[in-house]
Each structure stands twice: as structure tokens, then as C-alpha cells.
Amino acid sequence: MSKRSGSADLPLHGGRVPHWLSDRMAKLGALIAEAVVHHYGRDEFLRRMSHPFWFQSFGAVMGMDWHSSGITTSVLGAMKRGLRPISGELGLHVCGGRGAQSRKTPQELIDIGSRTGLDGAALANVSRLVAKVDSAAVQDGFDLYLHGFIVTDDGHWVVVQQGMNQERRQARRYHWLSEGLESFLNSPHCAIEGRVQGNIINLADRKAEKSRRDQLYLLSTLGPDQIAREVHAATVVVAPSPSKVEQPELPHLIMPSHHDVRENDVNMKRLHANLAAAADRGPADYQELLLTPGVGPRTVRALAMVAEVVHGAPYRFSDPARFSLAHGGKDRHPFPVPVKVYDETIRVLKSAVSKGRLGRDEELAALRRLDAQARKLERHASGPQFSEIIAEEMGMSAQFGGRSVFGWERE
Numbered sequence: 001m002s003k004r005s006g007s008a009d010l011p012l013h014g015g016r017v018p019h020w021l022s023d024r025m026a027k028l029g030a031l032i033a034e035a036v037v038h039h040y041g042r043d044e045f046l047r048r049m050s051h052p053f054w055f056q057s058f059g060a061v062m063g064m065d066w067h068s069s070g071i072t073t074s075v076l077g078a079m080k081r082g083l084r085p086i087s088g089e090l091g092l093h094v095c096g097g098r099g100a101q102s103r104k105t106p107q108e109l110i111d112i113g114s115r116t117g118l119d120g121a122a123l124a125n126v127s128r129l130v131a132k133v134d135s136a137a138v139q140d141g142f143d144l145y146l147h148g149f150i151v152t153d154d155g156h157w158v159v160v161q162q163g164m165n166q167e168r169r170q171a172r173r174y175h176w177l178s179e180g181l182e183s184f185l186n187s188p189h190c191a192i193e194g195r196v197q198g199n200i201i202n203l204a205d206r207k208a209e210k211s212r213r214d215q216l217y218l219l220s221t222l223g224p225d226q227i228a229r230e231v232h233a234a235t236v237v238v239a240p241s242p243s244k245v246e247q248p249e250l251p252h253l254i255m256p257s258h259h260d261v262r263e264n265d266v267n268m269k270r271l272h273a274n275l276a277a278a279a280d281r282g283p284a285d286y287q288e289l290l291l292t293p294g295v296g297p298r299t300v301r302a303l304a305m306v307a308e309v310v311h312g313a314p315y316r317f318s319d320p321a322r323f324s325l326a327h328g329g330k331d332r333h334p335f336p337v338p339v340k341v342y343d344e345t346i347r348v349l350k351s352a353v354s355k356g357r358l359g360r361d362e363e364l365a366a367l368r369r370l371d372a373q374a375r376k377l378e379r380h381a382s383g384p385q386f387s388e389i390i391a392e393e394m395g396m397s398a399q400f401g402g403r404s405v406f407g408w409e410r411e
Contacts, residue, residue, distance in 0.1 A: 010171040011257045012164060013068035018405055021330050022081075024342050025062045025074060028306075030082030031349045032058070034090060035310045035364065038356050042091055043179065046158040049150060050177040053317035054309075055160070056255070061309050063337045066324035067255040067265075069171030072162045073098050076148035088115075091153035096127075102147035109149065118155050126178075130159045134174045141165050142172040255320075261334035263386035265321035270374070272383035274304045274322075277374035298400065299344040300370075302326040306345060307371040325389070328402070335393040336409050338400030 017025070036045045048054045059071030062078065080094040087093045093112045096105035106124035113120020127149050135144045142163030151157040159176040256265070278300040305326035308316060317323075321334075327345070328337040352363035384392075402409030 010069040010072075010173060010255050011067065012166075012169045012171050013065060013070050015070070015331075015405070017064065017070070017074050017077075017330060020339070020403065021063055021337060022074070022078065024339075024346065025064065025078035026082035027346050028062050028082075028342070028349070029058070029075065029078040030086065031346065031353050032061075032306065032309055033079065033083060033092065034086070034353050035349065035356075035367070037090060037092070038353065038364065039310065039368075042152045042154065043156055045092070046150065046152065046156055046177060047179070049158045049160065050175045051314060051317070052173065052175055053320065054314065055173075055175070056320040057317040057323045058309055060320045060323040061305055061326045063324075063327040063329060063342065065259070065329055065331060065333070066261060066321050067259070069162065069164070069173075072148075072160065072171070072173050073146060076146070076160060079150070080148075093151050095149040095151070096147045098146045102131075102145070105147055105149050109151065112151065116153050118151070118153070123149075123151060123155075123157070126157070127159070130176055131161065134161050134163070141168075142170075259331060259333050261321045261324055261329075261390075265319065266325075266386060267319040267322060268386065269378055269381060270316065270319070271322050271325065271386075271389075272381040273374040273378035274308070275301060275383050275389075276377045276381045277370055278304045280373055280377070296344075298338070298341050298396075299348065302341055302345045303348060303367065304370050304374055306349065307367040308374060311368055311371040325393075328393070328404075330405050332404045332406065334390055336397050336402035336404040338393075338397065339403050340401035 033045055036048060048058070055075065056066075056071060059075045060066040062075070064071050064074045076094065077097060080097065083090065083092050083094055093116075095108035095112070096102050105127045109123040109127060110120035112118065113123060127147070131144060131147055142165050144161055144163045146160075146162040148160045149157060150159075155178075157178045159174075161174045161176075162171055163174075164171045278297065305323050309323065324334055327342050328335045330337060348363075349367075352367060355362070356364045383389075397409040398411045
């Protein structure tokens, strides 16, 4: 049975992702997905997408605002564009999106079914059911505006939805995973991300089964008019007694409202381990194996974080802000996107994945060793203070092709 795996606060942010970044996000996102599938299979990629911490880190390493609700829209959009040309080969198909795109999901699933032999009509029904549960059965003050559906050639799927509460300037993201799903109305969520605010009516919880039965009984015996009169006449509200069933403590990812990345947003031990691994493994692996012109120490540092997104265990994604130090952010937080570094990362990863398809895994193995070295060094790694790391990045931004929504960085 899929269960809720965590929650997080996601502040709402407006604006659009510029084309120069969205195009790169599509390329890098597809390559990371392909690397995960190569090493661990399609089902593992679905599990990653259903994990709220990994999902946020995935968006951050691609240069999107590390803490905002916009990561959901931009990541799903990037995956839809990036995977479309290779969806038949990889067996991964992305449907839906924001607003009007979300309403096209059922038809997109039917079309995929006609190409792959899957039961597209059944998948379309799943899409509608999932949307109804999170918009009607779960009444938490957030109105759904985004629905993304990723399905494999095996018929396994993950759904990522998001709702917003304009008054609170907050968003809530809902993750669903087909693996282990037994019922749409008995605690089906793999995860719900969002601020725990006030009382939530969750009729999709297994403990609400009696309530659902009673509602159907009342509707069939009293009718809607009599129910309305009874509710109006009610003057006493009895608070329910606390449940005696202990709920497991779930991880709660709090995404702060401040836009800048601060030291307390980052696990410094892991950051120093990333930097140390890049310095230690980089010369041995990247000069001897990759031999890619223009790859320097800064690119290897970015690749160390990309490698962690591909290979890291779930516990390593508790600080998504750290992954924004790979390729910065479009709004100059923590620093402008180093376009030259970003392009080198894409070039190196594309070379590794392309050769991996042919059975030549040397370069993918180099990335794996980079991640292993970071975990090995984590206990003892040390390095510069966070402010010094950011200052160095800002000082080198123009040299790295720094760019943001405000334009190119100047010397």
C-alpha cells in the first residue's frame, strides 16, 4: 500500500522560465532520467519522481528556483519536452501539465495506449480519479491547477499534482505511485507536499471509510434537501476524540519564503564532500576517461551533484538548496546560471549516456565513482565557508557565462 512519505512548504512564485534555461533543463533532465533508467530501471525512476525530496533536488540541480512551487511546473514541462523524442526507446511517456494542458491528459494517455498496446482508456480513468481525489476527497484549501502523469511501457505510473492557495501564497504538491496501490480511497498517496495549515478534510484516508459509507446512506435515504435542513438546524458541534492509532513520524521538508540560499539551508558536510570528491576524482577520471575539451574543475563540481541525483540514497536529498550550487538559479540565487558550465555538464553527460547505450560504461562508471567518493569523504570533509563559496561563484560568474532573467553578468 502506498503511503504518505513527507510534506513541505512551497511558496508561490510568479514569472516564467526563459527559453535559454528551459531548453537546457529539458536536455539535462532527460539525460538524468536516462542515466537513472540505465542503472536502476524505469520503475526506480518513477519512485524517484514520487519522492518529494528528490523531486525538489532534481529541479534545483537543473537551475530552477530551489525552493519555489515553480519547480513542479518547470520539471514536468522539461521532462515532457526532453523525453518526447526518446519516449519510444526509453519506454517513458510524460502527459499533462499546467492549466489547459492538464485537461488534455486523458486523451494523451489514450493516444499512448494506441501506440504501445497499453489500455489507454483505463489509464485515462486513473488520471481522472487521481485528480478527483485530490480536488474533492481531500479538501485542504488548495485548488488544483497542475496534473502531470508519467507512464511506462509496462503500465506503471506516477502522478504529480499541485494546488495553490492564493490567500496564503502557498502551494501543495501531491505525489502518487502505482506501485503497491490497492485503492484510490484508502490512504493512496505516496506523498503530499505542503504546509500543514488548519483542519484538512481527507475523505481518501482509510480511516474515513465509515464516513464515506454514511454519506452515501444519508444521500440515498434523506435526499439533499433534508440533509441541508438538518445541517442548518444543528447547533452543537462535538469535537472528535483523538485517535489512539499512532501515526509514524514523517519527514517534513520546509521550503522557506526567502529566495536567497543561506548556509542553514545547506548540509555543509555534504557540500564539502561534493567539492572534495570533484577535486579528488576529477583529475583521474575526467582526463583519462572523458577527455572532453573544455571540462574544468567547475564542471566536475557540477557533475558531482548530478551524479548524486542519479545515484544518491533518499536521505541525501533533505537539503535541496545544496543542489542549486551545481548550476545556480534563474533569479541569481544562489548565483546566476553559469551557462558555459551547464553546457559542459550536458555535453559530458550526453557522451556518457550515449556510450552507455552501446555497452561502453566507462564514463557512466566515472560519474558513479564521483558519487561514491563524495559519500566516502563526507564524514571528514571540510572546506571554505558558505559565504566564501558564493562569493567565489559571483566573482567568476561572467567568466562562466553567468546569466539570469535580468540578463548576462558583466565583469
